[in-house]
Amino acid sequence: MPLKTVLITGCSDDGIGHGLATTFHQQNYHVFATTRNPHTMSKLKPLPNVTLLTLDVTNQDQINAAVAAVQSHTGGTLDILVNNAGRNHFMPVLDEDLEQTRELYEINVWGPVRVTKAFVPLLVRGRGAVVFVTSIAGYVNVPFMGTYSGSKRALELMADSLRLELTPFNVKVLCIVTGAVRTMGQTYFGDFKLPEDSLYKPIEAKIAAQARGEDGVERMDLMEYSRSVVAQIVNGETGRFWYGNTAERVRDGISAVRNPVMDDALIRTTGLDML
Incomplete structure (x- = not known):
């Protein structure tokens, strides 16, 4: 029997994509x-049975080449597509470089849409599943993460519409609403700086520490996360699966619109009270 197939974006060593790839391989x-x-x-x-492909989710030529590689291997089907690739980001909204923000949305929102559009014919033939790795950040108005949070929530809302749109074609759609997980993602902000005229310059060190993951939040082990997520995907779940540290707490009790208690906690933990 031929092996079932999965394509995962964003599989750099010790990231979420790597953990999912390792678990699917097992x-x-x-x-x-x-x-x-x-x-x-x-x-x-x-x-064995791992094919490495070059794929920038903003590059249509590379997406097309990845589709061709999968078609050549499988004869034209794919069982599972996991849209994991994305970019983390920290910056006060008022300090954003809008060109950089547009690039962030190209990667975090339109990139997964491009990849999904390209692979849907293979998924329809295989009666497969599309998975989007999203974030609890899309539900929590954490200061200095506004544009990143917006990108993750935007993707999730589109994915939820896609879930209904693909129902007639027997393709499942699942969002993994991810909480705190221990990955290399917290190592990318060693040189974090605010603009010199930023209103938040007095608490720059506090924001930089938050970006580096020095926020006191316990993070779930990567492989523990990966095993549970893959189990949900393989079992054919649809809709949302909340997993990772604090994910269930966010699901059960936090409003991204108005929650005075949460607002107060976020103001204190991010240093805004110091201003």
């Missing part, structure tokens, strides 16, 4: 693991 899937630079997938490279 469950006897053929994994198409992708990143912008395949050299960042060194831990997946030695594994």
